Amino acid sequence: MxxxxxxxxxxxxxxxxxxxxxxxxxxxxxxxxxxxxxxxxxxxxxxxACMPSKALLRPPSALAHAHALAGAKQAVSGSLDVAAVLARRDEFxxxxxxxxxxxxxxxxxxxxxxxxxxxxxxxxxxxxxxxxxxxxxxxxxxxxxxPHLPDVPGLAEAHPWTSRDATSSARVPSRFAVVGGGVVAVEMATAWRSLGSEVTLLVRGPGLLPRMEPFAGELVAEALTEAGVDIRFDTEVTELHRSGPIVELHRSGPVTLALGGGDRLEADEVLYATGRxxxxxxxxxxxxxxxxxxxxxxxxxxxxxxxxxxxxxxxxxxxxxxxxxxxxxxxxxxxxxxxxxxxxxxxxxxxxxxxxxxxxDTAGPPQVVFTEPEAASVGMTLRQAERAGLRVRAVDHDLGKVAGASLYADGYRGQARVLVDLDRGLLVGATFVGPSVAELLHSATVAVVGEVPVDRLWHAVPSYPTISEVWLRLLEGCRDATAAR
Missing domain, CATH: 3.50.50.60 (FAD/NAD(P)-binding domain)
Structure with a gap:
C-alpha cells in the first residue's frame, strides 16, 4: 500500500x-x-567541521599571540590545558x-x-x-x-580518521600522520601538534595549499616546521596496515604506512584529508x-x-x-x-x-585557513588570472613593515598581495598571510566582488596604526601600475 x-x-x-x-x-x-x-x-x-575545528585552533593561536609580545610572554607559563581545550570544543x-x-x-x-x-x-x-x-x-x-578516500591497499581495513574523527576525537594520538596538503590537512596538523601529538604531514605534491598563492603555502609550511611538524613533500602512501583487532571501529593498534621509495612510517592514527x-x-x-x-x-x-x-x-x-x-x-x-x-x-x-x-561563486569566494599564521584569500591567484587571459600586475607588501602589524606582534611575519587588472583598473584577487589576517579579508572581498575601481579605493583611508594600513601601500602600487599602463 x-x-x-x-x-x-x-x-x-x-x-x-x-x-x-x-x-x-x-x-x-x-x-x-x-x-x-x-x-x-x-x-x-x-x-x-567549522565550529569544532576552529574551537580546537583558537586556544593555541591565542597562546602563540601572547608569546609573540614582550611583556605578555613573561606572564605566560605552562602549556595548553588539553582537557580544557577539548571540553571547550565539545561546548561549541x-x-x-x-x-x-x-x-x-x-x-x-x-x-x-x-x-x-x-x-x-x-x-x-x-x-x-x-x-x-x-x-x-x-x-x-x-x-x-x-570525505573522499582514495583507493589505496589496506586503507579501508586500517580505518583511518576522516575530518569528522579529527575534529571530534576525545583523545590525543601520540603519533599522528596526516595525508594531504590542503585546508583540512594543515589545520588539523596545527591543532593536534599544539595538543601534543607528534605530527607527520605527508603531501603528495611539492607544496601546501595549492589553490592559493605559492607564498601562502610556503609561510604556513615554515611555521608548521618550526612548531615541530615533520612535512614530507612529494610523498605518496602506497599501502597501510593496522595491527591489532578492531572491535566496533575501535582502533586498537598502530598503523604502518608504506611510502613511495620504500620508506615506512608508524603512527597511532592517520588522517586522510584528500578531498570531498x-x-x-x-x-x-x-x-x-x-x-x-x-x-x-x-x-x-x-x-x-x-x-x-x-x-x-x-x-x-x-x-x-x-x-x-x-x-x-x-x-x-x-x-x-x-x-x-x-x-x-x-x-x-x-x-x-x-x-x-x-x-x-565564480568570482573566487573568500576563504580563510586558520593555521598560525592564518592564510586568507579572495578572487584569483596570479596564475589563475594569467590563465584567464587577464593583463594583471601583482602588488606585494611585507606585512611586517606595517606599523599596526609590528605593534600586534614582535617580529611579525606576513605577506600581502593584490592583483590589479590593468585594463579595467579593478582588483581581481587578494591574498594575506600572517597572524590575524582573516580580519583583512572582508575589505578585500568588498573590493574584488564589488568591483570598486582602484582610483576610488585609494580614497578609502585605513586607520593608523592597524594592520589594515597595508591597504595604503597596496593601493599606491596599484595606482602606479594602472597609471603606467
Missing amino acids: SPQPEQYDVVVLGAGSTGENLADRARAAGLSTVVVESQLAGGECSYW TSHWHDDSQVDWLRDSGIDLVRGHGRLAGERAVLVDGERLLTARHAVAVCTGSR APRTDDIGLESVGLSPGSWLEVDDSCTVRGVAGGWLYAAGDVNHRALMTHQGKYQARIAGAAIGARARGEQLDTQRWGAHSASA
Missing part, C-alpha cells in the same frame, strides 16, 4: 546550514516548508546534540522530518521508504559532501534521470540542470561550485529567493549580481 502524500510548497533534503538557510528563505516568502534530515540538524559545519558542538537547532526550525515555522530522504520522481521525496512528501513548487538538495565527494549516492537521483553519486550541476539560481520543469534545486557543497559553509548559505539565500519568486509567478532576476544569481 502506497503511503499517503503529505504536501508542502518546498521540501528540503538536508538540515545543515545550507538547508536551514534555504528553508528559512522559502518560509519567509510565505511557503510551507519541511526539512528532511537523517543525522543532526545543523549539519557538518556545526558538529564536525553542543556535545553533539541538536536540540537548539530543532528549536530554531520549529520557531521559524519549518517542519523537520527525521529519516533518510530519497527523491521519488517529480516533486516527491520518500523518507525511510514509508513517508511520502510532495512539493507544490520545489525540492532542494542540500545534502553536502563527505558529494552525498548523492543514495538520494534517488536515478528517479529524475540523474546519476547517483554525481555532483549536481546548477545554473546561477541553483536550479539543477537536466531536470525538466525547473523544480529541483541544489545548494551548498553538493553542486561543487564552492565547498565552503558561507558560500553554501549564500547560495541557499539565492535559491530560496528564486523559489519564492517563481511561486509568485515572477520572472527571476538572473542578471549578474541580481537577486537570484549566485554570481559571487
